[in-house]
Amino acid sequence: MLKKIVNGISAGVLIAVGGSVFLACDNKYVGAVLFSVALLCICYKGYSLFTGKIGYIPQKHGKEEVSVLLLGLLGNAIATIVFGYLIAYAIPNLGEKALTICSAKLEQEFFQTFIRAFFCGVLMYLAVSIYRDKNTALGILFGIPVFILSGFEHSIADIFYFAASGIVSVKAFAFLMTVVLGNAVGSMLLSIMTEFSNGAKK
Numbered sequence: 001m002l003k004k005i006v007n008g009i010s011a012g013v014l015i016a017v018g019g020s021v022f023l024a025c026d027n028k029y030v031g032a033v034l035f036s037v038a039l040l041c042i043c044y045k046g047y048s049l050f051t052g053k054i055g056y057i058p059q060k061h062g063k064e065e066v067s068v069l070l071l072g073l074l075g076n077a078i079a080t081i082v083f084g085y086l087i088a089y090a091i092p093n094l095g096e097k098a099l100t101i102c103s104a105k106l107e108q109e110f111f112q113t114f115i116r117a118f119f120c121g122v123l124m125y126l127a128v129s130i131y132r133d134k135n136t137a138l139g140i141l142f143g144i145p146v147f148i149l150s151g152f153e154h155s156i157a158d159i160f161y162f163a164a165s166g167i168v169s170v171k172a173f174a175f176l177m178t179v180v181l182g183n184a185v186g187s188m189l190l191s192i193m194t195e196f197s198n199g200a201k202k
Helices: 002-024 030-046 050-056 063-090 092-107 110-134 138-149 155-165 170-201
Strands: none
Touching: 002 030, 002 063, 002 092, 002 155, 030 050, 030 110, 030 138, 050 063, 050 110, 050 155, 050 170, 063 092, 063 155, 092 155, 110 138, 110 170, 155 170
């Protein structure tokens, strides 16, 4: 159990790094590209990131896989919350940028947030599955900037941004849970459709 949580914490640390560099870049295009370093390192090191694993649950949903997913999510949250606060303390202007971003996010309606999270889930599944199946990082290098520049919502990155912003409220929690749900549905739906398509071809 501890190993699974630590694996999730490792992924969360890298998402915090990706979020930090995005906040630090005045040019959003450069920041979006550099954020992809986080997922690249997570995939190469085999760390447990919720948005990278949830898409595989429809195919492998045994007790072990669900345990890895949920404990990994716990580790993701622990790391992004802790490092979000630390980054805001160490580099205050990043906390200020996060506050501006998160305040705008809370103005979104439920379905706006869900749809944005849904499409991020689709892209995350594609990025990770292309890496696994084709042994190439191209899905990551293009998928991550695309979801960021499109304004889609990534649950683990958003936890980091909210921690860095200092916003703690029921509304913020509800927002994050909506993003988790949207990421999960988008990722799993594309995964199911892909498996169905591959089965039909056979």
